[in-house]
Amino acid sequence: xxxxxxxxxxxxxxxxxxxxxxxxxxxxxxxxxxxxxxxxxxxxxxxxxxxxxxxxxxxxxxxxxxxxxxxxxxxxxxxxxxxxxxxxxxxxxxxxxxxxxxxxxxxxxxxxxxxxxxxxxxxxxxxxxxxxxxxxxxxxxxxxxxxxxxxxxxxxxxxxxxxxxxxxxxxxxxxxxxxxxxxxxxxxxxxxxxxxxxxxxxxxxxxxxxxxxxxxxxxxxxxxxxxxxxxxxxxxxxxxxxxxxxxxxxxxxxxxxxxxxxxxxxxxxxxxxxxxxxxxxxxxxxxxxxxxxxxxxxxxxxxxxxxxxxxxxxxxxxxxxxxxxxxxxxxxxxxxxxxxxxxxxxxxxxxxxxxxxxxxxxxxxxxxxxxxxxxxxxxxxxxxxxxxxxxxxxxxxxxxxxxxxxxxxxxxxxxxxxxxxxxxxxxxxxxxxxxxxxxxxxxxxxxxxxxxxxxxxxxxxxxxx
Amino acid sequence: xxxxxxxxxxxxxxxxxxxxxxxxxxxxxxxxxxxxxxxxxxxxxxxxxxxxxxxxxxxxxxxxxxxxxxxxxxxxxxxxxxxxxxxxxxxxxxxxxxxxxxxxxxxxxxxxxxxxxxxxxxxxxxxxxxxxxxxxxxxxxxxxxxxxxxxxxxxxxxxxxxxxxxxxxxxxxxxxxxxxxxxxxxxxxxxxxxxxxxxxxxxxxxxxxxxxxxxxxxxxxxxxxxxxxxxxxxxxxxxxxxxxxxxxxxxxxxxxxxxxxxxxxxxxxxxxxxxxxxxxxxxxxxxxxxxxxxxxxxxxxxxxxxxxxxxxxxxxxxxxxxxxxxxxxxxxxxxxxxxxxxxxxxxxxxxxxxxxxxxxxxxxxxxxxxxxxxxxxxxxxxxxxxxxxxxxxxxxxxxxxxxxxxxxxxxxxxxxxxxxxxxxxxxxxxxxxxxxxxxxxxxxxxxxxxxxxxxxxxxxxxxxxxxxxxxxxxxxxxxxxxxxxxxxxxxx
Numbered sequence: 001x002x003x004x005x006x007x008x009x010x011x012x013x014x015x016x017x018x019x020x021x022x023x024x025x026x027x028x029x030x031x032x033x034x035x036x037x038x039x040x041x042x043x044x045x046x047x048x049x050x051x052x053x054x055x056x057x058x059x060x061x062x063x064x065x066x067x068x069x070x071x072x073x074x075x076x077x078x079x080x081x082x083x084x085x086x087x088x089x090x091x092x093x094x095x096x097x098x099x100x101x102x103x104x105x106x107x108x109x110x111x112x113x114x115x116x117x118x119x120x121x122x123x124x125x126x127x128x129x130x131x132x133x134x135x136x137x138x139x140x141x142x143x144x145x146x147x148x149x150x151x152x153x154x155x156x157x158x159x160x161x162x163x164x165x166x167x168x169x170x171x172x173x174x175x176x177x178x179x180x181x182x183x184x185x186x187x188x189x190x191x192x193x194x195x196x197x198x199x200x201x202x203x204x205x206x207x208x209x210x211x212x213x214x215x216x217x218x219x220x221x222x223x224x225x226x227x228x229x230x231x232x233x234x235x236x237x238x239x240x241x242x243x244x245x246x247x248x249x250x251x252x253x254x255x256x257x258x259x260x261x262x263x264x265x266x267x268x269x270x271x272x273x274x275x276x277x278x279x280x281x282x283x284x285x286x287x288x289x290x291x292x293x294x295x296x297x298x299x300x301x302x303x304x305x306x307x308x309x310x311x312x313x314x315x316x317x318x319x320x321x322x323x324x325x326x327x328x329x330x331x332x333x334x335x336x337x338x339x340x341x342x343x344x345x346x347x348x349x350x351x352x353x354x355x356x357x358x359x360x361x362x363x364x365x366x367x368x369x370x371x372x373x374x375x376x377x378x379x380x381x382x383x384x385x386x387x388x389x390x391x392x393x394x395x396x397x398x399x400x401x402x403x404x405x406x407x408x409x410x411x412x413x414x415x416x417x418x419x420x421x422x423x424x425x426x427x428x429x430x431x432x433x434x435x436x437x438x439x440x441x442x443x444x445x446x447x448x449x450x451x452x453x454x455x456x457x458x459x460x461x462x463x464x465x
Numbered sequence: 466x467x468x469x470x471x472x473x474x475x476x477x478x479x480x481x482x483x484x485x486x487x488x489x490x491x492x493x494x495x496x497x498x499x500x501x502x503x504x505x506x507x508x509x510x511x512x513x514x515x516x517x518x519x520x521x522x523x524x525x526x527x528x529x530x531x532x533x534x535x536x537x538x539x540x541x542x543x544x545x546x547x548x549x550x551x552x553x554x555x556x557x558x559x560x561x562x563x564x565x566x567x568x569x570x571x572x573x574x575x576x577x578x579x580x581x582x583x584x585x586x587x588x589x590x591x592x593x594x595x596x597x598x599x600x601x602x603x604x605x606x607x608x609x610x611x612x613x614x615x616x617x618x619x620x621x622x623x624x625x626x627x628x629x630x631x632x633x634x635x636x637x638x639x640x641x642x643x644x645x646x647x648x649x650x651x652x653x654x655x656x657x658x659x660x661x662x663x664x665x666x667x668x669x670x671x672x673x674x675x676x677x678x679x680x681x682x683x684x685x686x687x688x689x690x691x692x693x694x695x696x697x698x699x700x701x702x703x704x705x706x707x708x709x710x711x712x713x714x715x716x717x718x719x720x721x722x723x724x725x726x727x728x729x730x731x732x733x734x735x736x737x738x739x740x741x742x743x744x745x746x747x748x749x750x751x752x753x754x755x756x757x758x759x760x761x762x763x764x765x766x767x768x769x770x771x772x773x774x775x776x777x778x779x780x781x782x783x784x785x786x787x788x789x790x791x792x793x794x795x796x797x798x799x800x801x802x803x804x805x806x807x808x809x810x811x812x813x814x815x816x817x818x819x820x821x822x823x824x825x826x827x828x829x830x831x832x833x834x835x836x837x838x839x840x841x842x843x844x845x846x847x848x849x850x851x852x853x854x855x856x857x858x859x860x861x862x863x864x865x866x867x868x869x870x871x872x873x874x875x876x877x878x879x880x881x882x883x884x885x886x887x888x889x890x891x892x893x894x895x896x897x898x899x900x901x902x903x904x905x906x907x908x909x910x911x912x913x914x915x916x917x918x919x920x921x922x923x924x925x926x927x928x929x930x931x932x933x934x935x936x937x938x939x940x941x942x943x944x945x946x947x948x949x950x951x952x953x954x955x956x957x
Contacts, residue, residue: 263690311537375606383598383642387537395673398646402639409635413612413628421616421624455533463534 007066008055010074011117013046014110018103025099028368029170032093039102040436042283043082047253050075056465060118065119069464072245074113080236080324081109084441087332088229090339095227099115101141105233112241116248121170121180124245128166128209131241132159135234137228151225158218162208169201181254189256203264206249209242209330210298212268213275220261220279223291226333231287235294236327240320243301250305258308262392265306266269269389270400273299277407284345286334289411290327296408297306297323303401306386307392314462317389319381321457325447326378330364332441334357340431351427352419359431360419362441367412367449373403377452466512468527468543471553474501475560475586475759479579488574491635492564495578498851499561502585505726506557507703512548513942524949525595525659525729533599538654542596546949548793548943552720555800558928559712563705565806565921568701569815570618580610580704588713589647592720597645597656601638604685608634611698611710618703626694626701628665633694637684641721644677648729662953663731667733675733678726678743685718688778689748690692692771697711699767704811707763711770712804719796722787723950731954736782739872741782746876748775762810762820766803769846772800772883775852778878780861783873784954788864788948791857798845798932799852805842805925809835811917813898814837817909827903832913843891845929848884853932856883856939863943907921928933 005012024030030038030441038404047357054071058064085092086100092098111130118124136159174180176195177188189195204215211219230241250261276296283289304315336359337352338344353360369378380406390398433441478498485491509527510822516526527721534540550848563581570577583606590603609632616627649656651674652664666674680688687695696716699707716883727734753771759765780792811833812821813828831835848859865877903909914922932939 060748097548117571368609373609374602379605384537386642387646387649390643392649395647399639402642403636406632406635406639410628416613416662417616417624419629420613421627440532449635455539458534459536 004056004059006053006055007059008064009053010071010078010244010421011110011113013049014106014113017042017046018106018110021099021103021106025103026224029099031263031266032095034099035098036092040082040085043078043085045081047075047078050078055063057140059102061347063120063123064114064117066117066194067465069313069317069461070244071114072461072464073241073320075362076317076321076324077109077237077241079356080240080328081233083324083328083332083440083444084229084237085230086234086436087328088227088335088436089436091227091229091321095141096143097141101138101229103324103353104138106396107140108132108233110133112237112404116241118245119182121173121182121185125163125166125170129163131238132163132209135147135230137240138230138233141142141230142227145225147225148227149225151222154218155222157431158208162205162215165201165208166205169198169205172198172201173420186253186255189254191257191260191450196260199257199261202249203261206242207268210239210246211295212298213271213295213304215271216275216295220291224285224287228287228331228338231290232328232331232335235290236324236406239298243298243305243316243320247305247316249314251308251320256335262306262308265302266394266397267304269306270397271299272296272302273401273404277404277411280411284346284347286349288345288414289303289346289386290330290334293411294327295406297327300382300385300401303389306397307388309388309391310432310455310462311384311391312388315381315384315459317461318458319385321461322377322381322448322451325444325451326338326366326369326376327449329362329441329444330370332437332444333363333366336431336433337428343428346418349415349418349427350422351424355427355430358433358438362445363420364416365445365448367415371409371412373409375452376448377450378448380452380458466527468511468529468545470505471502471589471593472592474498474949475589477580479582479586482575482579482582485575490530490577491569491575495564495582496561498582499557500566502557502589503561505556509545509724510550510554513545513547517945521562528595534635537600539656540596541599542594542659544659546596547946548720548724549592551793551797551939552716553944555716555928556585556588556592556713557798558924559708559800559804560803562808562921563923565924566708566811567703567705568915568917569731569853572618572682573690577614580614581709583607584610584614584709584713584841588717591717595658597648597658597661597725600721601641602885604641604721605638606844607645607714607717608638611706611714614706614709615698615702617708619701619943620703621701622697623701627696627713630694630698633684633691637681637691640681640684641682641725642678644674644681647674647677652674658724658729662700666730671730671733672736673739675726675730678730679722679737681845682718682721682726683778686715686722686778686880686889687718687748687771687774689744689751689771689775692748692752695771696764696767697769700763700808704807704814707807707811708856711766711807712800715770715774716796719774719781719792722778723781723792727784728847728950728953731956734954738784740780741778742876743874745775745778745782746879748772749779749880749883750886753883753890757886757891759890760822762813762822762898763783763807765822765890766806766810768833769848769887769890770799772805772887773846776858776861776880779876780902783865783868784860784945784951786865786947786951787867788861789941789950790943791860791862791864792859793943793947794853794936795857797931797939798857801925801928802842802845802854805838805922805929807847808918808921808925810841812914813839816910817905822897825898825904826901827899828908828911829899829902831908831911834914834919834922836928838926839899840895841929843895846932847888847891851930851933853929853936856933856936859905
């Protein structure tokens with residue numbers, strides 16, 4: 001019993017918050033402002049608590065599995081959710097059904113926690129669904145906007161499609177091996193064609209969730225239509241959690257097929273990076289722009305995953321941690337501007353530095369970090385991903401990735417250029433940033449600058465097992 | 466001496482600038498910071514000479530090693546040899562001159578000085594790093610400040626130039642990155658330059674990695690045909706930006722070509738030496754002839770930079786001790802000279818509001834100080850004895866002549882011929898702008914240099930003369946380090 005509470009503490013904490021919100025909702029209800037403050041405090045406590053009592057162990061007959069590294073991964077997601085709750089304060093205060101929104105978001109988070117911890121295809125599938133369906137409802141939260149419903153519709157259809165494919169893969173795998181537990185499947189893998197088929201279907205489902213090319217088509221539309229809070233949740237928390245479980249599935253379950261998935265990952269990584277980058281070049285809307293940039297970033301994560309050793313895991317976890325700060329900073333600034341002026345186009349950002357130097361610097365830092373330019377943390381993140389990917393001495397692969405960094409720099413610089421260099425007759429007027437949002441942006445900015453230089457963070461992740 | 470001071474001083478200055486209240490504070494803090502940097506550079510020079518005089522023959526002095534990413538074997542490993550000391554000296558002089566000539570920047574003064582200081586910081590860090598990862602980190606730090614300096618404070622087609630520069634330099638970095646990781650994995654997971662210099666890297670891997678590293682660093686130092694960012698970048702940049710770009714940034718590339726590519730991969734260097742020589746000879750001649758066609762003073766200096774930097778790459782390609790020493794001298798000399806040239810061009814432009822040679826004339830009559838400096842730097846550029854340019858180019862030619870075969874002889878002769886062309890364009894530019902009658906009425910009212918401009922010019926002229934008249938000290942500094950590199954190439 002005691003083990004149940006310590007090993008599942010992250011899940012239990014999130015569940016407790018969900019129930020608290022439920023009771024508030026069916027009870028007297030609260031004003032948006034006070035409810036938001038309460039949630040922010042709870043999420044902060046949840047994040048801090050995530051650092052303690054992290055043990056290795058499994059529950060429910062090997063269905064649920066956790067280690068300090070997995071606890072750390074969960075805590076990265078906790079941090080991201082906490083930052084989102086701060087960054088989108090303006091929107092939360094105005095929205096009609098705040099308790100429901102947080103219940104949905106935290107349910108999705110709970111699903112991701114279970115998914116990262118899963119060691120069994122059944123619980124994996126269930127938690128993946130739990131992590132997906134609430135997000136589709138969240139995407140529809142701008143009730144009066146048509147685009148929001150459209151985005152939600154696209155999201156739910158593509159998710160349904162991908163879970164169908166996943167289920168098909170799972171059933172094939174079950175048919176071929178007669179078990180649904182990860183370790184037992186590993187022992188049974190012999191590379192027969194049924195198993196390869198199952199493997200391909202399962203990877204396809206992951207590719208949908210991670211928006212790996214050619215399964216990325218839903219991403220931009222959903223990102224554009226959804227409220228900014230949902231977009232940032234999708235791009236950071238969803239992507240991060242799926243990347244974590246993808247590593248577990250590849251490194252643990254499909255370890256015997258590593259030669260096969262290495263080739264597959266190389267092809268997917270190159271296709272994803274190139275496509276994401278090339279499409280990002282032409283985008284005008286900042287959300288679509290960040291959508292394609294996040295597709296390209298996933299390509300880089302795949303480069304790291306391809307290494308198939310402990311360095312790969314560390315580099316990906318480290319990169320996702322940095323990505324949380326960088327991407328949330330970018331989305332945070334975009335959210336502030338969209339909330340105050342309704343402007344979402346890169347052209348509207350022209351001359352932003354004259355009127356809003358703080359927002360411009362934060363956005364510039366975030367974009368430099370995404371582009372991987374030092375001294376920002378993104379430089380270290382990208383470099384370690386490439387170092388991990390280079391372990392197999394495939395230098396041309398690293399070269400392709402490095403050249404993609406140049407393309408990505410080009411379009412990130414486009415936004416920087418608009419803010420700092422281009423002239424504009426009616427730029428965004430000076431915005432008075434809400435102190436809570438400002439705090440969150442400062443945290444993100446500090447994270448972007450510090451995480452790379454504070455090398456013990458990387459070393460700490462490396463010591464976790 | 467603690468080398469961290471060289472990073473700490475600019476960093477603290479930059480932070481102080483960020484928190485200062487008004488433009489006056491920004492300027493004085495930056496100037497103070499640059500003076501401290503110059504003092505530190507000279508202290509380093511004397512401490513270094515002292516150590517060497519006491520027969521401390523360690524390859525690198527003042528070594529410091531701090532663990533950074535321990536599990537990946539990435540360390541803050543610092544240390545200097547003669548080459549680094551000379552480059553640090555150059556950097557500090559250019560930084561202070563740059564801070565002085567930018568005294569009248571009105572637009573976003575704080576940001577301007579912050580970026581300048583950051584650029585200097587990157588260069589110091591680069592020159593003292595003995596760990597490839599850290600070296601690369603500092604190399605990359607300087608790309609974004611360059612981009613912003615050109616894009617925000619530049620002139621002409623600045624956005625285009627800024628983009629071109631940032632992308633080409635990042636392209637170079639991408640090649641360096643791959644080469645660097647290649648070294649890391651072949652040499653048993655180490656980025657340490659000293660450790661790498663003691664490992665035997667298989668010849669086929671050397672032949673694979675050398676072009677990546679050399680071309681990567683070569684982009685930074687205008688290796689033909691990847692020099693195209695130079696004219697645009699230099700001509701669009703603000704005065705101090707051009708000075709930093711040509712004076713410091715291009716030296717990062719030359720230093721990298723030598724210290725990383727050639728030193729760590731000697732077999733690769735031998736394999737590709739002839740190609741380097743051909744490319745640099747083309748760059749020298751092409752740069753010189755292209756300069757002749759230019760009418761804009763900044764373009765003149767930018768193309769002549771391509772030509773001059775070609776000499777240092779030629780020296781590296783010759784692979785003899787004298788030629789490499791000459792290449793290094795040329796880096797220092799060209800850094801000072803071109804920074805001074807851009808400073809003077811900036812001064813002229815601030816007054817006449819034109820950079821076109823044809824629109825000026827007789828400036829000697831109204832601004833004698835600026836014109837005199839213009840002459841000095843012109844004469845240095847065409848290699849007149851007594852100035853640094855002569856010493857450096859002469860050493861390169863002497864070193865090149867040591868290779869007795871026809872190929873090297875022809876390349877040397879071809880490169881030497883460019884001096885004639887240089888004389889033509891330098892004399893024409895100086896003659897048309899400084900001598901003769903004054904062409905424009907309004908030029909009669911122009912004022913001569915202000916105190917800050919005079920100080921900047923004097924500092925750089927002093928550097929040029931110190932090398933030109935008494936090159937011995939620079940030779941003492943560079944030759945042993947060049948010998949170390951030659952030993953590695955000769956396989957000792």
